[in-house]
Amino acid sequence: MKKHIDENESFISITPKNELLKSHISYYYFHESYDSNFSKKIIYHPHFVTGINSYKNVKIIKTDNGREYVPINSNKITHTVTVNKHQSKIVQMNGVFMKIGIVFNSLGINNFINVPLSELVDDTLSFFNYFGEEFNVVVKKVFETNIIEEKQMLLDDFFLLKHIEFKEEKLINAVELILQCNDKIRVSDIANSVNTSRATLLRLFKKHLCFSVEEFINVVRFRKVLHDYLNYESKPKLTQIAIDAHYYDQSDFIKRINKITSVNPKLFFKNVRKIENSQIYWTINKN
Numbered sequence: 001m002k003k004h005i006d007e008n009e010s011f012i013s014i015t016p017k018n019e020l021l022k023s024h025i026s027y028y029y030f031h032e033s034y035d036s037n038f039s040k041k042i043i044y045h046p047h048f049v050t051g052i053n054s055y056k057n058v059k060i061i062k063t064d065n066g067r068e069y070v071p072i073n074s075n076k077i078t079h080t081v082t083v084n085k086h087q088s089k090i091v092q093m094n095g096v097f098m099k100i101g102i103v104f105n106s107l108g109i110n111n112f113i114n115v116p117l118s119e120l121v122d123d124t125l126s127f128f129n130y131f132g133e134e135f136n137v138v139v140k141k142v143f144e145t146n147i148i149e150e151k152q153m154l155l156d157d158f159f160l161l162k163h164i165e166f167k168e169e170k171l172i173n174a175v176e177l178i179l180q181c182n183d184k185i186r187v188s189d190i191a192n193s194v195n196t197s198r199a200t201l202l203r204l205f206k207k208h209l210c211f212s213v214e215e216f217i218n219v220v221r222f223r224k225v226l227h228d229y230l231n232y233e234s235k236p237k238l239t240q241i242a243i244d245a246h247y248y249d250q251s252d253f254i255k256r257i258n259k260i261t262s263v264n265p266k267l268f269f270k271n272v273r274k275i276e277n278s279q280i281y282w283t284i285n286k287n
Contacts, residue, residue, distance in 0.1 A: 024108035043283035071095035081128040110166040
C-alpha cells in the first residue's frame, strides 16, 4: 500500500489481493480532497494501460487539453474510462471530491468486458456505464468505508465475479513481445512472430486496445524512458536516455518527447514526479 496524506488531500494506492486479478489489474487508488478551497493542476502522461475512474460529488467537464473537476452538491456517481495514447493531458481539480481509480494492465480490462474496448471508448476520456447499477452499488460502498482493505475487498469481489478470459492469443502474444522488447522493433516483425498479417494485427490493436501498433510501441517506449529516469538513483543525461531507449539520435528523442508532452525533454524531466513509490508519474502544479 502506498500513501500520500496531508490536511487537504489523500492519495492511497493498493494492488488487488487476489492473484488472478493481479495479472489483469495493476492497482486501485483512492484520491480525495477535503478542502472546499482546494485547487491543484496535474498533468498525466500517455500510457499503454486503461483506467476506469469513479467520482463522487464532482461534475467532469472535458476541456480542449484534458478535464476539470467541478464540485456539485450531489451524491451522484460518475464513471469514466481513460485511454491516453497521444499527448499529455491536464486535469484541474477543485474543491471537495472523491475518486476511485482502477488501473488495468495492458489488455487487462478485456478480461472483464465481453465487447471490444473500441465500442466503449470514443475519446481519451469517455463516460462509462458498461457495468450498470451493480457497479454503482459496489462503488458507493467503497466510497463509504474508510478502511483501505475493505475497499480492496469490495473491488476484488466485484471483478472476480465479472472475470472472463480474453482469448485473442495473437494479440496477447504481440503485446507481450512489445512490452518485453528492449530494442527497436518493426510492426512486420511482430506480425511474423505471432503468425499473422500486418493488417490483421492492426485490426486487433484498434479493436481491443484503441491503439495502432505504432502508437502502442511509441507509448511503451515513452513509459520505459519515464520509468527508468525516475527510478535511477543518479539521474542520467538525456543523451544517454535517448541511446538506451533506441531513439535514432538526440534530435529524434527531443522531437518525440516534445510531441507527447508539449515541452522540451529537459523541462519535462525536471518537473515530472513519481507519486510516492507507485507507478504513477504526474507533473503537478498547485494553483
